[in-house]
Amino acid sequence: xxxxxxxxxxxxxxxxxxxxxxxxxxxxxxxxxxxxxxxxxxxxxxxxxxxxxxxxxxxxxxxxxxxxxxxxxxxxxxxxxxxxxxxxxxxxxxxxxxxxxxxxxxxxxxxxxxxxxxxxxxxxxxxxxxxxxxxxxxxxxxxxxxxxxxxxxxxxxxxxxxxxxxxxxxxxxxxxxxxxxxxxxxxxxxxxxxxxxxxxxxxxxx
Numbered sequence: 001x002x003x004x005x006x007x008x009x010x011x012x013x014x015x016x017x018x019x020x021x022x023x024x025x026x027x028x029x030x031x032x033x034x035x036x037x038x039x040x041x042x043x044x045x046x047x048x049x050x051x052x053x054x055x056x057x058x059x060x061x062x063x064x065x066x067x068x069x070x071x072x073x074x075x076x077x078x079x080x081x082x083x084x085x086x087x088x089x090x091x092x093x094x095x096x097x098x099x100x101x102x103x104x105x106x107x108x109x110x111x112x113x114x115x116x117x118x119x120x121x122x123x124x125x126x127x128x129x130x131x132x133x134x135x136x137x138x139x140x141x142x143x144x145x146x147x148x149x150x151x152x153x154x155x156x157x158x159x160x161x162x163x164x165x166x167x168x169x170x171x172x173x174x175x176x177x178x179x180x181x182x183x184x185x186x187x188x189x190x191x192x193x194x195x196x197x198x199x200x201x202x203x204x205x206x
Contacts, residue, residue, distance in 0.1 A: 048198040136197040
C-alpha cells in the first residue's frame with residue numbers, strides 16, 4: 001500500500017515545485033515589465049526647460065570629478081552632464097537658440113549613461129529621443145527650404161559640425177565610447193517622434 005501512495009506523492013511534489021518555480025518566474029517577469037514601463041515613461045518625460053537654456057542654474061565646474069565615472073557629474077540635476085553643459089555655454093554664450101538645441105541633444109545622449117533599466121525597449125526609446133533631438137537641431141539651425149526638400153551637402157556639413165561638437169564632449173573617454181557601443185547593440189526598430197523640439201526656439205531672439 002505504501003508503494004501505491006509513494007508514486008502519486010512524488011508526482012504531486014514535482015508538480016508543486018514546478019508550479020512554485022513558474023510563479024516566481026512570472027513575478028520577476030511582471031516586476032521587470034513594470035520597471036521597464038516606468039523607465040520608458042521617465043525617458044519621454046525628461047525635457048529641456050527654458051531655465052536650462054538661459055542658464056538660470058548653471059552648475060560649478062566639476063573639474064577632475066567630471067571623468068571619474070561614465071555618468072559624470074550632474075550637480076544641478078537637469079539631466080545634462082555638467083562639463084558638457086558648461087562647454088555649450090562657453091562656446092555659444094550669445095545664442096540661446098543654439099544652446100537650446102545643443103542642450104537638448106546633450107540631454108538625450110546622457111540618457112544612455114543614467115538608465116536604471118537597460119534592455120531593448122529602453123535602449124530603443126532613448127535612441128528615439130536622440131533622433132528627435134538630432135532632428136530638432138537640424139531643423140532649427142540648418143532649416144530646409146521646404147519640408148519636402150533634401151538638404152545640400154554643405155547643409156549636412158553644418159549639421160555635423162554642431163553634432164560633432166556635442167558628441168566629442170559627451171564621449172570624451174575610452175570608457176564612455178565603449179559604453180555607447182555596448183548600449184546601442186540592444187537597439188530595436190523605432191519610428192520618429194513628432195514635436196521634435198522641447199523648446200519653441202522661435203520665441204528666442206537669437
